[in-house]
Amino acid sequence: MNALMPVLASLNGLAAGVFLLSAFGLLATRQMQGCVRFFRLQSLALVASIALIAVGLRVPDLLAVALLDLAIKPLLIPWLLRRYVREELFRRREIDQVLNIPSSLLIALALTIIAYFVAVILPPAAGLMGAINVPIGLAGLLLGAFTLAVRREAVPQLIGIFAIENGSLFAGIAIAPRLPLVAEMVFPFDMLIIALVIGILTRITQERVGTTEVGALRSLREGGAE
C-alpha cells in the first residue's frame, strides 16, 4: 500500500496519545478555562485522527466529517458556552471535586488499563491505522464518564458528556470508517443541541439559585419566583 502508511499510523497514534492526555487533563485541571482548553485540544486530536484515517484508508467522506467536527467542537461549542453561561463561572479558578486530584488520576489510570485489556481481546479494527483507536477511544469514553461522576459543577460535567461522545467517535471511526455521511453528521449536531440546552439551563439555574454546583442543589424551591 501507501509508503507513507507507517508514518501516518504513527501520527494517528500521536493524535491518540494527545487525545488520552487531554482526557486526563479534563479530569484533573482546576480551572474552568483549563477545562474548556483541554476539551478543545481533545477535539483537535480527534479531528486529526479522523483526517489521518481518511487519508490513510482513502475515505473522502471522513474528511467532510473531520471538517464538520473541526467547525463544531473546538470552535462553535466553546463559543456557545461562552455566550450562554455567565461570565463569573468562567473565572472560577478552583472547581470542586469529589475526590482530590492525585487519587482521581490514579483511578483514571486504572480505568485506562481496564480499557486496554478490554480492547485487546476485540478483533483489530481497520487494520494498522485504527488499531490504536479502539482502546484509546474506549479509555476516553470511560474517563469522560468518570469526569462526569467526579465533578460537581455543571459546565465541567457538560464537558464530561462531550468527552464521552468524543471517545465513542474516536473508537467508532476505526470500527466503521465507511459509515454513510448522513449518519456521521448526526453526532456533532446532537452535541450542539446538548450544549445549547444545558448552557441555557445552567444560566437559568445560576440566575435563580445562585450556584451551579450540582452537589449543592439538594432542596426544592418554590417554582417560578423571581
Add this chain to the structure above:
Amino acid sequence: MARSIGFNLLQVLFVVALAPLVSGVLARLKEVVQSRRGPSIFQPYRDLRKFFSKDEIVSEQASWIFRVTPYVVFVAPIFVTTLIPVLTSYPLFFAFMGDMLGGGFVLALGGFFATLAAVDTANPYGPMGASRTRMVGFLAEPVFMIVFFTVSFIAGSTIPYIVQEHWITLSEFFAPSHVLLVIAFVMLILAEAGRIPVDNPTGHFELAMIDESKSLEYSGTGMALMKWGGYMKLLVLMCILLNVLVSPWGLAQRQSVGDVLLAVPLVLFKIGLFVLVLVVIESSLSKLRLFRVSEFLGAAFVTSVVAMITGLLRF
C-alpha cells in the same frame, strides 16, 4: 581502544567545560525575555573563579560528610558522562559499564550526599530544603521507572547507545510512545534540576527554596564545586534527553577525530534549541505552590503511563 578512551575523555571535557556556559546562556535568555539586559553568558565562569579563590569556612558541627559532598556532587555527573552518548553515536570505552538505570543511580548518589550534607550542619534551612528535595525526588521516582520501562519495552534495551538507534526512522520518531516519553522526561528534568514550575533557581528567599538551600552552608571551593556539579547535572540530563531519548541527530557517526570535533557545534546547537524551549516554559509558567508539586509530577506520571500503554498497543 586508545582512540575510544580519548573520545570518552573528550566527552567529559565537553561536559565539564561547557556546562557553565549552557547555564549562563539560559539565565541570560530568561532575562532578555523579561526585557532586561541580564548577566553575561560567561557569568557562571566568573562566579566559579571567584568562589575558587575565596576562603572556605566549615561549621564546627559538620562531619566528614559535609567535606566529602562537594566532590561527590562534582564527580557524579562526570561518571554519568562516560556512560551516555554526548558526542558519538557509537559506544565508547565505558559504554557497557552501566545502563540508564545505572546512570540514574549515580546521579541520585550525588543528590543523596547533598541531602545528607544539608542535614549535617545545624542550619535550620538546610534540612527543610533537603526534605523538600526528597519529596520531589520520591514523587519523580515512579516517573523515572515507567520511562525506563517504556524505553526497554520499545527499544529492547536500556543501554543508551542502543536506545538512541531506535528513533532514527520517521515512523518511530512520531510514534506516540516516543513523543509522550519525551514530554514526561522534560517534566522530570524540570523537577530534578529545580527549574521553574517546581522550584525557582534564582530565588533567594530561604523559606521558598527547594534545591538552593542545600548549598547555603558552603563557601569557597566547596561552593564552587557544588555549583559546577549542578551545572553539569543539568547538561547531562539535557544530553540524555536530546541524544538518547529524542534522536541521535548531530552525533558523530564515524571513528574520526574530525567527525567528533564537528559534533561539538552540532550538539551545542541542539542544546541551544532545548534551552529556548526551557526559556519559554520558565517564562510562561509561575512557580507552583509546594503541595501542587505532587499534581505536576502526577501529570508527568500519567504521561509516562500513557506512553507505555500506547507503546504496548502497537501489536
